[in-house]
Amino acid sequence: MFPLTTYLTDLGPLEIGFPLIVLLTLILRVTKHSHLSKKESKDSSSKAQTLVFDPLGFRNITPCKELPLHQRPDWPRYWKPGKFQMTMALRKLDINNWFKYDELFDSEHKQKVTMATAPDAENYVDYLDGIDDAVVELLDTVVTYVTKRYPNMVRVDDEYVYIDHLQEKYRIREPYDLHPLAVAGLLIMDDLYVLKKGHKDRYTLRGAFLACPSGWRLQQRIGWQLHQIHDPVPMWKEKLRKSMERFFVNLQPSKAIQRNNLFIQPVGQIFHVVPFEENLKYESIDQVHIRTELQSLTRLPRSEASIFTVRTYLTPMSDLRHEPEQLEALWDHTRNFPPDTANYKCHHLWGDVFEQFCQDVLGKRDTEIASNEEKTKPTVPTSQCPAGF
Known part of the structure; x- marks a missing residue:
């Protein structure tokens, strides 16, 4: 093995041309490849940053x-x-x-x-x-x-x-x-x-x-x-x-x-x-x-x-008289409250007037709901009805 400078010194002007062209071509290819790699890396990094930047969608x-x-x-x-x-x-x-x-x-x-x-x-x-x-x-x-x-x-x-x-x-x-x-x-x-x-x-x-x-x-x-x-x-x-x-x-x-x-x-x-x-x-x-x-x-x-x-x-609540289907669904929903939930929701304060309102608007009387009423009627509250968030 010997240094490239020695090799070039021993060659004539025409002979030097070909190795130099090859060498320059290799340098350009390496440089171009390095540039593309950096660009691809930058693009990938940019895409990754975009994804990270928008985690909330x-x-x-x-x-x-x-x-x-x-x-x-x-x-x-x-x-x-x-x-x-x-x-x-x-x-x-x-x-x-x-x-x-x-x-x-x-x-x-x-x-x-x-x-x-x-x-x-x-x-x-x-x-x-x-x-x-x-x-x-x-x-x-x-x-x-x-x-x-x-x-x-x-x-x-x-x-x-x-x-x-x-x-x-x-x-x-x-x-x-x-x-x-x-x-x-x-x-x-x-x-x-x-x-x-x-x-x-x-x-x-x-x-x-x-x-x-x-x-x-x-x-x-x-x-x-x-x-x-x-x-x-x-x-x-x-x-x-x-x-x-x-x-x-x-x-x-x-x-x-x-x-x-x-x-x-x-x-x-x-x-x-x-x-x-x-x-x-x-x-x-x-x-x-x-x-x-x-x-x-x-x-x-x-x-x-x-x-x-x-x-x-x-x-x-009176607005629901114009939405009888929603009113009936809410009526059934509240009548299925377990006792503790009914107390928490203060059913003992609004339950009676709400029942009467539903019966009047929906045209359903006590005889139609009596069997369910005994099952779902809340107990007397034993505690306050705090509102959580």
Whole structure:
């Protein structure tokens, strides 16, 4: 073996040409191959980053071309007749059905602004961890969603998010005008809850924007663990606690879920902190309101905080006189409540007027339902009927 320089020195000018061409060709091929490899690697990395960047599936959002502010509330009628079943009834989140607007947005938003800026604002929106990665990511997520889903209603630049028809804007970068959790809550019609994993993988409610409470106050439950919040729910501890806690631990950003919840309450205010059991027994169907909730649970990809959302719909029970099939299904649903569930749902307050209303609207008399009534009539309540989330 000898060096290439020695070999080239021993060759004449014509003889040198051929080896040089071969050498240059090899160098070009290696360089080109290296360039392509880098480009392919860059492309692969870009594709991988795109996949990682969209774990919540925002690429599947369909922009709403019209302002949704003239739409009537599409409140869920999800109840079913028949035997009562204690399940979480989870389904995959429809990304285009996450945050919705309707004709009630302006009036509810005005109330929420008052809450967020009140001297006692901590009763409506509070967060135990100051301004951390979780609430900053939550605000970014909400802003990204609403501006993509409703581009003609909400817009954004580097520092502000704008609700043009209300002539409002909110800072989305430091220094914030309001806490990021408050801004996120003002942009949507849902209540927001932030839960974070703590000791022994148990999730704790670290904060919330609570504009639509169902008989409880934020300061009563902030800092509570998941089981403390749900333990009052009949059969939850025995049938659902372990599976729900396991579900929270294993939840992935790409596996967000939705569910519905039902309560029947005594007043028509969406903000109701007085426990329902403190109300007197109802004397008229006009006092009875259906409270339905569209709930979702999502894991944020960066901070790994869990975000629980609740869109609350409140409807006079008397409206169901125009939907006899739904009324009959709800009647059968409530008559199948186990005693503990009936007490928890405060059936002893509204049950009698609801029964009479159903009989009158549906044309069914006591003789037709007497046999079922003895089987399903709730016992006298032995405890309060707290409303959980």
